[in-house]
Amino acid sequence: MSIHHIRVTINGKLYEGDVEARTLLVHWLRDSLRLTGTHIGCDTSSCGACTILVDGKAVKSCTMLAVQADGRELLTVEGLEQNGKLHPLQEGFHVEHALQCGYCTPGMMMAALALLKRNPDPSEQEIREGISGNLCRCTGYVNIVKAIQYAAQKLREPEQVPAGSGGGGE
Structure with a gap:
């Protein structure tokens, strides 16, 4: 089992942690960081429920490993609302x-x-x-x-x- 330390900016906030090499980004977001707005619908990239922005581009987070997000900027649905105001x-x-x-x-x-x-x-x-x-x-x-x-x-x-x-x- 290979463990990697990653640092990721999510919704403007820096997160870091140790992740197993095979951990999907969607699972790290939901299970480790408790950012549960990103949904899992299929685990095969068919449905798009897990879509987030990675460096400004739409990515299905069920097809990306958490280690691939190292050093990147992510935006999840939780980051849309700003200062109590809906996007x-x-x-x-x-x-x-x-x-x-x-x-x-x-x-x-x-x-x-x-x-x-x-x-x-x-x-x-x-x-x-x-x-x-x-x-x-x-x-x-x-x-x-x-x-x-x-x-x-x-x-x-x-x-x-x-x-x-x-x-x-x-």
Whole structure:
């Protein structure tokens, strides 16, 4: 049994630990670090429930060894919410009723985030292609696409400066 010491930045925080060489990243995240938002649906990369971002790219964490994450920057679904405020993708999934059982949702949001980083104004077809590696058995994808369109729109909007906050010529 080969043990390796790894250091990984996850959601902006440094984590380190000893892992067995054959430990899958998804198992290290869930079992060792208790970051359970990343789901395991198939262990064969078919469903996408385990999708996270590794150095900004969507990766199915059931197909990556934890040792391969050494020195990398990861973003899991737990890192979307900032300062108690939902990320536009989380807000979009809520507003557009884009979930039923919710099992695919974390991976779907992470795949969508990777898409929106590459293409801030995707067409419906580009969204469907961007999430094609993630399966949902409940919704039929219509509301998931709407949720991603909602998030894309929200992310493209300039920050609104409240009146009286010094943002204008008062």
